[in-house]
Every structure is written in C-alpha cells, then in structure tokens.
Amino acid sequence: MRIRQVAVVGALLGLLGVPAHAEARDISRDVLAENDGWAWADGGTTGGSAADDAHVYTVTDRAGLVRALDGGSDTPKIIKIAGTIDANTDDDGDRLDCADYATDGYRTKKYLAAYDPRTWGSAKPSGPQEEARQASAARQAERVVLPVGSNTTIVGLGSKAVLKGGSLQVKDADNVIIRNLELRDAYDCFPVWQPNNGGLGDWKTAYDTLWLNGATHVWVDHVTASDKGHPDEKEPTYFGRNYLRHDGLLDITGGSDLVTVSWSRFADHDKAMLIGNGDTVTGDRGRLRVTLHHNEFESVVQRAPRVRFGQVHLYNNRYVVPEDAHDYRYSVGVSTESAVFAENNAFHTPGHIEVADLVKSWNGTALHATGTLFNGYPVDLLTIYNAYNSGSERDLTADVGWTPTLHTKIDSADAADREVARGAGAGRTP
Template sequence: MEQFMSLNHGSHTEASKDQSTEARNVIIHGLRIHHCKAQSPGNVMGPEGKLVTLGHTDGDAIRLVSSYKIWIDHNTLYSGQDGLIDVTRGSTNITISNNWFKNHNKVMLLGHDDGFVRDKNMKVTVAFNHFGPDCHQRMPRVRHGFAHVVNNLYKGWGLYAIGGSMNPSVTSEANLFIAEKAGKKEVTWKKGYNGGDEWNIHSIKDVLENGASFSEVGDEKDLIRPVYDLDQQFKVVDARSLPALTGSSGAFKCTKKSRC
C-alpha cells in the first residue's frame, strides 16, 4: 500500500513554541558548508543591521537552538570540527531532507544533553539523505525525543549509524544500510540501555546489505507511526530505489545556463 507523509509536523504538540523559541519557519537550502571551526565569543551582524553578541561556538555546520518548524534541504555538509547538524534545547518540528553528509565523525545530534528533558517534545524527520562516504557516527544520535528516519542511503559507518540515549524513540523506515566489508555491521548503538521499556527503536522495511544488522528495542505495540499534515506530501519508496533517489542529494550544481 502506498504511504504518503508530509514534511511538516503540524499534528504534533507545539509545546516548545513559546517565548523561548529563537527561530521559526526557516528554510536552509542549497548551501555547501564545510571545515567549520570553533570560534571564541564575538559580535556578528544581526536583524536590521544590529550587532549581536554570540558566545563560544563549537564548530557546528548548522545548529538549531529552541527553534520551531525548520526545513534543512539540499545542502552538502562535511569535514567540520564538531557536528554537521545539531538540533537542541527544545527545538521541534524539524525536517532534514535531501542532504549529502560525508567525510565526518559526529554527523547529526538530536537532543542537547542527557539532562535536558525538554527535548522529550522534539520531533524530527530525517528523509532522502545520503550518508557517506566516511561518516563515522550520529546519523542521527537521539536523546529523549522522536525521530522518523525514512528513505535514507547509508554507505558504511564507523561506530554506528543510528543511536541514542535517555529513552529515545526512533522509527527507521525503508532505509538502505550498506555495511562496508571490513567495517562495523550493526546499525544501532544504545548508550545506557538495560532493557527499559521506554526505549523504542524499530525498523520497518529497511534493507540491510553486506552483513548489516539492526537490533530493535521496545515493544512492537509502541512503534510510532507519525501523523503528518497533507500540505506537503511525499511517497515512501522501496529502499532498493534509494541509490537513484538520493543521486541528487546535496546542494544543486547550478550554472548561469541551467535552472535549479
């Protein structure tokens, strides 16, 4: 049966959309971001030409803090000092789609730290992305909240591909995991898991190749099938179609004579 889902999480709670929300309704599209380095505190140009003081930054390519309804689409990210995408401190209703992640250690962090329980309200969709070559871990790493990881291509991983801590919920659906011949085979990593019934990491119609394995946790009755709005629909395809589907992942290569 064909399944259609929206990139917007309109049916989810808007508990995080309060006075502390830093940004909302933003699209980050068509960028190449690489070799980011940590920076000491300093001033940057803010809205309306005003100087804004920023604290220390860790060298993330894209960092979301207390943000709502952000769409990160068709970007190429690699070789940073810290993470490529961090979704933290109560950010929710985030879509990360059609991006190319490569040559990086800690790729994608969802959830600030183990003690930041507000991230229990976090909802993130990770769809149509290409991970690899040479991505080591965090594709994504989830704390507290929920991630729907759907129709992504994984070309090998180092420590793990999908992992988390603090009772995360992850629905991995129709992804293609291709383990490297001499690399790690297990897809998942679960820090601190001791059989707790609040953990939910499930695999639906994933394809595992070259010996890849996926260790599920949680009761099948608690598997989360997200409910999406109908204003922006996409079809979940068979995982074997992902090499072709993700062939255009990343920033578009546009010229003056071409249309993107």
C-alpha cells in the same frame, strides 16, 4: 561588496554552475509541501516567502550576508547566496586565519604545556592560557557565528553556492528554510581541553555547520555539509586524543521541534547529527520531533543521527561507509527516551562491519526498523541487533509509542537508494 537586490541572470548564471541556455527555477519563495514531515505540522513552514522586494537579497561575501541576516531579526527575508562566501574574512573581505584571532599571548604550544595531564592533572583548565584561549575564541566567534532569525529563507543560487567556515545558528527562531547550499568546514581555531570527558579526556570544539537551538518549524533541504578542506582525521594527537576542530554537521538541540531534513548530504565527518543534547534535559520531552528522509550519510563515523527524547521519522535514507573506515562506530544512536521510527533505509558497508554495528544504544529502549537493506540484502535490523548484543545491552523493542502520519511517498529502500545517490545534496535541487 554590497547587497544586490536584483535577479541573477545571464552571465552570472554561468558562473554559478547554471548552463547559459537553461532557465534556473527560482526556489526562493518555495514553502514546505503538504505533509512533508514534522515541519509541516501546526501551520507548516514557509520561511521568508512573504518577504517584500526590499528584503530579498543576493549576497556574495560575508559582509553582505551579515547585513542581510540583520542580526537574526524576525523580519521576513529571502537571502540568496551566490558563489563562495568565506566567514573567516574581515570587513574588507581579506582572509583571516587562526593567527589573526589569537590574542593575549595565546599559543597552542603554551596551552599544551600548561594543561598537560601529566603535570596539570585532571582539573578543568584555568589561568592565563585558558583565559587567552577564551578571548581568542571570542574573536573568531564574532566572525563565524551567523544568527538566523525567524521567517527567513536562505538559498544557494545554481550549483556552486558555498558557505565556508561559518556556523549558521537558528536559535529561538521559528519558520526557517535553508536550501541548495554547501556548508563547509566550520573550523574551530581554539578547541578546549576537557580532562574528565569520557574518562580519558577529550578536545571540545565550538561550531556546528548548522545548529538548531530552540528552533521550530525548520526545513533543511538539498544541503551538503562536510569538513571539506580540514578533515579531523588529519589533525594531530595531543594528550592521547585527536585534536578535533569540528563539532556537528547539523545538531538539533535546546528543545527544537517540528523539523524536516530532506535530500541532503552529510559527509566526511565524525559526529554528524545530534538530536537532543543531554540525558537529563527532560524539558525536551514532547519536542525534538524531526523527519529525516532521502538523505545521504557518507564517511560518517557516528551520530547519523543520535537521538534523545525525540520522535524521529527516519525513512528512505542512504548510508555509505567506505572500505577504509577503520574508525566507524555506528549510524543510528538510540538514547534516553528516544522514539525512532526507521523505514526503508539502505546501508553500504565494508565486510568487517556487521548489521548489528549499525545501531548503538545508550539507555534507549525502542527502535522501530523495517524494510532495511544491508549491502543489497533485506535484514531484520532489530532482531539482529538484539541477538548480537544479548547479555551486553538491553534489548530494544519495536514499540516506539507512535506511528508517523506526516510524510511523503515512502519508496522501497532499493529505489530510494538509487534516487538519493543521484539527487541528494546541494546543486541538485529539482
């Protein structure tokens, strides 16, 4: 279907989850409010608000979205997504599955037979099946990788706007806004086996639902990101490891800077959010400044977030660990030279999870944590963590070397917990 540069009104509003009697507020030219986190620094974040009428698009399929994104151009643009867009479709809109991408003789069974550690050993995969995997993966990437350029606003219309199977990638771009959109199931058809990863080997996947790489001035608001449709926990086990199909929900790497993530929901996923992608990437020093506020992390195993180097303000967020969470690892990861300032966050967990389990440290030394609620009770997260891990991990200090000044009103953890439960995620934009 072609791009329609028109307002969506009347009957279409009903299809998008907006009552016929309601007048939906147009949020497409909204800019980040004053002092709303790090993305307000150094000039603020305005996205595509300056776009002329010729660069305001309403899209309903992958082909229209690709045309509107214009290869990641820097031209100011506003892209409104209506209904569900499936990235795994051809130019005619027909659905593509993994078999359609497979080429050069790639087959999962052949790949597994070729690189079984019992016969292949611990060397990096090479040869015909790995080459076929790479060629197949490249074919999928042509469809699902969607580059977002500078001066762009992407918004979902109504309460049912979904991008399925795609990976929005903001690479080396500045001034981007993404709001009111469900990002679902960035499914990798062709994971690669890495024999030496973590000592036991592991499967590595290619796509984040949203990836900021060298991006600056980015506001992510009222987004819902999940593995809905293909949870990794239901995938098989090969070589003793879960055959992962998803990477991060929102990864912020490659020296990205000045980012605000607000009123969003991250759910049903393993590694949700990575800020800083390597202990040796010292070029990230002074960057990776991120604000996370009024977000919900539900059924997330780890990385909510995990931080390297960055100055991260983490306030008024809600964490929900389900009763049947047998694989929960941690929520806040404190890694090399990170400086996390956490205020008034609320955690809900089952009985087998302790307060000290909420934090994990890898070479990290600092975590400021005040106003924390744990299953409705106030706790001193840092003191409990240090006491529990005494002798096994270095103590964390509350002095992170900075104090946030760019933020909206910070509510009590109890009040924020209720508000986030009601208002976070796509379809709930005020």
